[in-house]
Amino acid sequence: MLTDYQRFFTAxxxxxxxxxxxxxxxxxxxxxxxxxxxxxxxxxxxxxNDSASHAANGRRSNYSESLYGxxxxxxxxxIRGHFCFDIVTQAVGEPQGILIRGLEPVLHPxxxxxxxxxxxxxxxxxxxKLVAALGIHSRALDGQPMATSPLCVDLAQRQVPxxxxxxxxxxxxxTGKDSAAPRxxxxxxxxxVSGMKKRxxxxxHHGWQVAAKNDDA
DNA sequence: CCACCGATCGCCT
DNA sequence: GGCGATCGGTGGC
Numbered sequence: 001m002l003t004d005y006q007r008f009f010t011a012x013x014x015x016x017x018x019x020x021x022x023x024x025x026x027x028x029x030x031x032x033x034x035x036x037x038x039x040x041x042x043x044x045x046x047x048x049n050d051s052a053s054h055a056a057n058g059r060r061s062n063y064s065e066s067l068y069g070x071x072x073x074x075x076x077x078x079i080r081g082h083f084c085f086d087i088v089t090q091a092v093g094e095p096q097g098i099l100i101r102g103l104e105p106v107l108h109p110x111x112x113x114x115x116x117x118x119x120x121x122x123x124x125x126x127x128x129k130l131v132a133a134l135g136i137h138s139r140a141l142d143g144q145p146m147a148t149s150p151l152c153v154d155l156a157q158r159q160v161p162x163x164x165x166x167x168x169x170x171x172x173x174x175t176g177k178d179s180a181a182p183r184x185x186x187x188x189x190x191x192x193v194s195g196m197k198k199r200x201x202x203x204x205h206h207g208w209q210v211a212a213k214n215d216d217a
Numbered sequence: 218c219c220a221c222c223g224a225t226c227g228c229c230t
Numbered sequence: 231g232g233c234g235a236t237c238g239g240t241g242g243c
Contacts, residue, residue, distance in 0.1 A: 084236085
């Protein structure tokens with residue numbers, strides 16, 4: 001049986017889930033307190049038939065074992081000396097996942113900036129940068145279900161993107177079969193999207209749909 | 218502002 | 231022994 005939380009990460013194409021994650025709140029309850037922010041950029045990896053996936057052609061090893069786990073599990077791995085964070089999607093044994101690539105800091109943004117020795121977009125405008133901003137420097141959380149992990153997506157709150165841009169994924173081997181597939185999604189104009197040019201940034205509401213006026217305020 | 222390149226390191230063959 | 235689902239510094243325009 002799946003919980004409601006797990007159901008969010010299955011039963012729809014991973015590309016759809018990747019877009020639905022934009023504007024959700026990523027939370028890490030760690031030794032520095034509660035850190036986190038809005039997810040602004042994601043990439044979908046579609047498993048054994050996706051040449052860019054860690055599970056391409058059924059590749060499976062102790063290193064990538066978590067990708068084969070339950071929907072909503074954490075796949076936390078290391079690449080070129082940096083840590084990156086994926087959310088496992090689809091049923092057990094179906095190694096699909098979503099890489100979180102950009103985060104707009106919301107919870108203790110000053111601690112996240114200090115963790116990166118940076119300010120502004122460089123704090124979390126990349127998959128390894130945002131993991132470092134959260135203060136995560138090990139694979140300890142790899143394989144854990146988010147529902148009971150200090151690192152999780154809060155599905156109860158959401159900023160709605162005014163527009164979503166779709167592109168090819170970043171850092172692919174250009175000769176790969178799926179290197180040009182449209183599987184990267186981001187909140188159009190948000191400054192915390194990786195590689196965003198200053199001119200293209202939306203400085204008014206960072207690409208979020210403007211909330212309805214609240215007269216109680 | 219953009220393009221290039223070297224650092225870096227765990228994991229796989 | 232080789233290779234990334236990367237990053238940041240540097241130098242040119």
